[in-house]
Amino acid sequence: MIVSRVTAIALAGSMCVAIHARAQMKSAEYPQRPIRILIGIAPGGGLDALTRVAAQKLSERLGQTAVVDNRPGGGTVIAMDLVQQAAPDGYTLLCASETLMLNGVLKRSRYDVRKAFVPIVHLTIQPYLMVVNPSLPVASVKELIAHAKARPGALSYGTPGVGTTLHIGWERFMAMSGIEIVHVPYKGGAPAVVDVMSGQIQMTITTTITAGPHMKTGKLKALAFTGPRRVQAYPDLPTVAESGLPGFELTNSYGFYAPAGTPAVIVHKINATMIEVMSSPETRKILAADGVEAAPPGTPGEFKARFERDYAELEKTIASAKITLR
Numbered sequence: 001m002i003v004s005r006v007t008a009i010a011l012a013g014s015m016c017v018a019i020h021a022r023a024q025m026k027s028a029e030y031p032q033r034p035i036r037i038l039i040g041i042a043p044g045g046g047l048d049a050l051t052r053v054a055a056q057k058l059s060e061r062l063g064q065t066a067v068v069d070n071r072p073g074g075g076t077v078i079a080m081d082l083v084q085q086a087a088p089d090g091y092t093l094l095c096a097s098e099t100l101m102l103n104g105v106l107k108r109s110r111y112d113v114r115k116a117f118v119p120i121v122h123l124t125i126q127p128y129l130m131v132v133n134p135s136l137p138v139a140s141v142k143e144l145i146a147h148a149k150a151r152p153g154a155l156s157y158g159t160p161g162v163g164t165t166l167h168i169g170w171e172r173f174m175a176m177s178g179i180e181i182v183h184v185p186y187k188g189g190a191p192a193v194v195d196v197m198s199g200q201i202q203m204t205i206t207t208t209i210t211a212g213p214h215m216k217t218g219k220l221k222a223l224a225f226t227g228p229r230r231v232q233a234y235p236d237l238p239t240v241a242e243s244g245l246p247g248f249e250l251t252n253s254y255g256f257y258a259p260a261g262t263p264a265v266i267v268h269k270i271n272a273t274m275i276e277v278m279s280s281p282e283t284r285k286i287l288a289a290d291g292v293e294a295a296p297p298g299t300p301g302e303f304k305a306r307f308e309r310d311y312a313e314l315e316k317t318i319a320s321a322k323i324t325l326r
Helices: 002-029 046-062 074-085 099-105 141-149 165-177 189-198 208-216 264-279 281-289 300-321
Strands: 035-039 066-070 092-096 117-127 129-132 156-159 182-185 203-206 221-225 251-259
Touching (some): 035 046, 046 066, 046 092, 046 117, 046 189, 046 208, 074 092, 074 099, 074 251, 099 165, 117 300, 141 165, 156 165, 156 189, 165 182, 165 203, 189 208, 208 221, 251 264, 264 281
Parallel strands (some): 035 066, 035 092, 156 182, 156 203
Antiparallel strands (some): 117 251, 129 221
């Protein structure tokens, strides 16, 4: 009996060692082929730009090509579905904004996003930028609100789609300011920006990555940032809260996700690699130029905890604000 117990313990120990060795080998071997990173918007938006920077750096460090695959539509649900249905082997990833959790809260997906995806790494945090067509006779958020109040329903704003984070943000903006502006949904943020410049619509909220070049050429007029504080790259541009609507705040973050069941060793390898990428002076310089900050380094477990906490908070916000999608 004693011998058999000793033998059992020894065998169990050997199995643990073997499993650990296989896990280490799997991590060392990954990746063996190109990695596909899906995003749910059209080319040209802020998420697209950030994902392409991340993909290039990931390719350089892992020795395999990381390909960005744009799958716009459904308020980013199309891309979500493709990743959720993919093999959990680390070769199909999703780069998403907070729209991922918003789609879950609004039940736009057929599954619980908290169970369908493994949060890998938090990449960035950033405020948005409220921009208007230069012909609109306003120079501040306060003036915009006054202009819109005098013309209910006459102005329009664009978003990446119905039920997206920016749509919810605009609904909150209108509720807090008591104005009425017509919503025009697009399949991505970039097309909305194009129509603001052409005068088809009057305004949008977007990222500095998308709007920055057009602000420099005078094709877009920036009114304010939507975050809690001013951005270092644009010190003279106020926040929405300080320039006409106290208490308003809208920020975004980007992160990598994998299908549920993806091996932990692969998740941790991608996490460690991307933290190295985002922490590099070169990447931080690129981000800072566009008013974006790298997220604080953290483990997949910490990112998962943050995701679930923010998900619960978003549920409360939508319920208390009684936001309805038009």
